[in-house]
Structures are given as structure tokens and as C-alpha cells.
Amino acid sequence: MVKLDLDHVYKMYDNADSYSVTDFNLHIKDREFIVFVGPSGCGKSTTLRMIAGLEDITKGTFKIDGRIVNDEAPKDRDIAMVFQNYALYPHMTVYDNMAFGLKLRKYDKADIDKRVHKAASILGLEEYLQRKPAALSGGQRQRVALGRAIVRDAPIFLMDEPLSNLDAKLRVSMRAQISKLHQDLKTTTIYVTHDQIEAMTMADRIVVMRDGKIQQVGTPQEVYDQPANVFVGGFIGSPAMNFFNVTLKDGKIADENHDFNIKVPEGKLKVLRKKGYDGKKLIFGIRPEDIHTEQAFFEAFPDAVVTATVSVSELLGADAQIYSKVGDTEFVSKVDARDFVQPGDSMKVGFDINKAHFFDPETELTLDEY
């Protein structure tokens, strides 16, 4: 059993005057698949490298099964790592590539052989062991990179954007392979990515990061349905959540020019009034799939209907993504392909306010109660 605890962890580089990672707190359960997700430079790789021991922790503690390991060398932490730039060595065979780390650690030959064959069997690479990387496909090379980690037989796996150099189709198939591998090997895994789709499809829990700080920790469903702030709401989900600057007045939210003026349902209105937002500005967020074009919706919720001008229409097969404008605000809706409209046309849309989110305009924190 392996659990990991990061308590008030900070990282400041020697040549910096601010923290790259600030007050990072996370407790990871045995065999959990945790994904750190966020934009480039948000501190997710730095945090992973602190866990691996490749970067020093400036402040705070990192424990493995209750044991503080801040000062333990990477080699002694029983961690296997898959790097973004896994650099297969072109003059070595697949066997030697997979065995390289074990040779550096001075494992004996028989042990190396046993481990390499076991990993190759798990990854379906046995018949390729004597080939050189140039003779492998992209997916096979990726599996060799995974093999380098599997041979370590470690209870903790760290993966730093392992799929970022692959094409879209290969990324999809490798995602599934990594998820299956996690189930078969039963390791505690921390996976870093900037791709929110990878995070949503692979994680038991997601850690959303920005500017070195945790924005939210939760299951994929939690971060999607209950975003803690504007950043999480906009980062998770594709296409991204739409945001409008509005004012709450007389039970309705309206933009500055009153291009739309939508009634807020009683439950949400009560919460906003209780928090003192009556007559005040808000950020109103709504996902593209919660904007409707069906006549039945217009009839059921006439106070939630606006007229928009279509800028761009993208037909995706079963769905269409419509980029429209209400007043000065652009938004995107995801509708049935049958409701496809041409650019330049006007279009009626209905906002499902029951599914919408409200945020404070200063702090950008959620005002919703779940």
C-alpha cells in the first residue's frame, strides 16, 4: 500500500523572486490515478519533479507512507518515471533501451533479463526486443518508453505529458492503454498533462493548477459540474464554458446594453440574494451544451430566450458548433446538426439557467451552492 502526502509544499528557484509552486496540499490514496492539469507554466511538472526528487522542495513536506522523503535521493524513493522527452537511444535495441535504467542502478544481468521480458510481455513487445527504435511505429516506441518505467517494478508511477508528442489518433489509443496498465499493475499514478480531455477520461481525481496554485481538486464529474472558479469553468470542457458580464436586478440577469435579459430560477436567485448580489455585477457562465435551439425549450422557458447573430457555424456530423454574438459578447453553443444555421443569420437560443454558474466578478470564485 502506498499513499502520498504533500503538505504546504512550495518551490522557489534560486534565480527567482517568486514561488513557482505555492502552498500545494494533496493527499493521494493507494492506487489512485491522479492527474495534474493546467496550462503551460502552471507548476504541474515542477510539482511532479519535486515528488520524483529531481527538484528540491523549498518549504513543506512530502511523505510516502508517512515517511518524510524531502531529502531522499530520487534513486531511493522507489518511483518509476515516464518523461515527456523519453529519447529512445537509436543505436540500442529495444531490450537495451528498456534495460538502460536498471544497468545504471547496477542490477544484475539475470534480474534485468527477467524484468525486461516481463515488461515486454505486458506491453506486447516481446517480438520486438532485438529491433532498433527506427524500426518501430510511434505507438511501439511509446510502449518502449512505458517499458522503461515498468521494469522498475515500483509502486509509484509518475508520467510527465507522455503523449504530448503523439498525433491525435495515437494519443486516443495510448490513453486507453495507460488506463488499462494502471488497472493491471495496481500502482499509485500521478499523470501530468495540459490536455483537459486526457484529464477527464483517465483520472480518478483531477488537480487543476494555475500559476503554481491548486484551483480545485475533484473527480472529473465534480470539476466539470461544480467548477470552483472562472478558470476551472473555462479550462475544463470542450468547447469551453461561455462567460457573460451581467447585473442581477429584479430577478433577472442582463448585460450592459440589455441585449439579453434572462430570468433567474427561484433556487439560484435565493442563493444570490442571500449572498448580497441583488443589484450587483456578476459573471454568468454557461456551457455550450446548455444553450438550446429546440422549439420545445423556447415554449417551456420563454424568459430565457435571446436572439443572436451567427458568426461561424461548424458542422461536426451529429452536432454543430455555432459561434454567435449577443451585443458585444461572443459565445458558442453546441446544438443538434439539424439546427445548423449559416453565418450572418439570426438565431433564437435558450439558456438553461438551471445548469448555469455564477461567479463573483472580483474574486472569480463560484457563488453556487452544491
Place this chain on the structure above:
Amino acid sequence: MKLKQLLNLYPQATVQQQPQNPDTYLNIKIDSQWFILPKENLSPTEVQLLRILSDTKEASQSLNQRKHPWSDFLLRNGKLPPVKEKKVRFIQAFVTINDDNREEWANSFKTIFSNSDVCDSFWLTPHKYILVEKLSNENYSQENFAGIAETLDINLNTKTKFFVGNYWETTDQLVSIFNEELKITDYAVTKSNETAVSISQVAIDYWLNNYIKKSHLFSNYKKQLHLSDQMVKVITTLYDECGNISSAAKKLYIHRNTLQYQIEKFQHQTGLNLKNMNDLVFCYFLTV
């Protein structure tokens, strides 16, 4: 000492044009030849006496020149090694490491390369390793070196940072090029947190620091513009995306139109148009 007299005394000795491994042989230079004697049958007193009477420093220097011809050429005014390769590059590794592990690190690093690609490698200082690599079809990209650093560090308890040089033609100019690459990396090593960078990525900052920042025009521009953190991010992202507004907007997580608006506002305030490549590069220099 006369060569003939020594050979009579030590019939097991040989006379050669070059010295042999000083760990197992005693090498004494006489005229332009080397008197070479296996150490195994000599007493310690004999070895010491013969050493006092000979110039062993020259032996080890000469041996070093043969083992590290590039080190001799680059550092000690030696001749350009006879080379078949048309182009070489210098890979510099800054390594935080114990003395006990240095050779282990170096040997592990060298095994990552094909033998035929490595012209020479040597420790310039106790923590700086130089590898001279010829241009071939199997050279690693700069990004690959990040993975190599991580593999070495996680398995050997070291901290490695690579600076990957450009490929240069093998001429006498290499010495001055090598020396300037050394200066650039010595400057950049404390400034960059990346584990692998190319010289071209850090050279601009080095040259700016040494030359452009001393310009009055430059320093006044910097003072006058008062670039906000947000604007610095816009400029550096646009620069990284080669001026492409759509991809820059994506990287900044803002709408394309929002970025356009910010660019127009900046131009209105400063007269500098970030959609013009010269202005963009100029503004990028101001952020460095």
C-alpha cells in the same frame, strides 16, 4: 641517460614513438623516443629513481593529447585533430555530483551515444563535462537531452543541465566559437531552470546583457514603456508563436478578438505594432 645502456639493464623494455599507459608502464623520453618499461617487475625504489631521472610530466601530457586530442586543440593551442567529420557540435553538461560518481556519470552519458559519433569527451572542470559530437543521422535533438538528463539524474542521484551547441564546420575557428559558447553557458546556467537548452535559446539574453542593454536608447525605451506583466506575457507569447495571433490567443486562453484589441491598444499607446515582426522582436528584447 643513454638508451643502449638502459636496454642492457632492462632487456624487457621496449623503445617506441609514443608513451604507454602510465598505470602499467614507466615511460622515459630520451631524445625523440620513448623508453618503455613494464612496472610489474620493478621495485618501488627503482620506479622512483627512474622517475626522478626522467621527464614523466611530458609522458602524461603526451598521453593525454592522444586520449583527448580535442581537449588539447580547444584548450592548449594544440593542432586541429585529423577529422573525417565535416561538422561537429559541443554539448556542455553542468553536473552537480560527488567526485566518486563523476566517472560513472561520464561513462553512462557516453553510452547513450553511438561510438562513432563521439569525437572526444572530457571534464573541463569538476562539474562541467564537454562532449564533442559529429553530425550524423542519429544525433539527439535538444528536447531529447531533457529526457537524457532526467534518466541520468533519477538513476545516479545527480543534477544535470545540458547546453546543446550548434553544428560547426571543423576549422581553426572552432576554438573561438567554443570559447564564446562557454561564456554564454556560464552566464546562462543560473538563469535558466530548463534541463536542456540550445545555445541559440540563451545567446540572445547573453548578447543583450553585454551589448544592447548598455544602449541609452534601449534603457530609455524600457523605462518609458512600463510594460505590465500582462503585456510582457502577450509579447513573449506572440514571439514564441512567431507572430501568429490565433495560436497566441489560444496559448493565452483569451479570445482572438481580445488579443487583437490588446495589440491595437498597445500600438495606440506606444506606436509599436506587434503585428510587425521587427516591432515584435524589438519589444521582445525589451522584456528580456
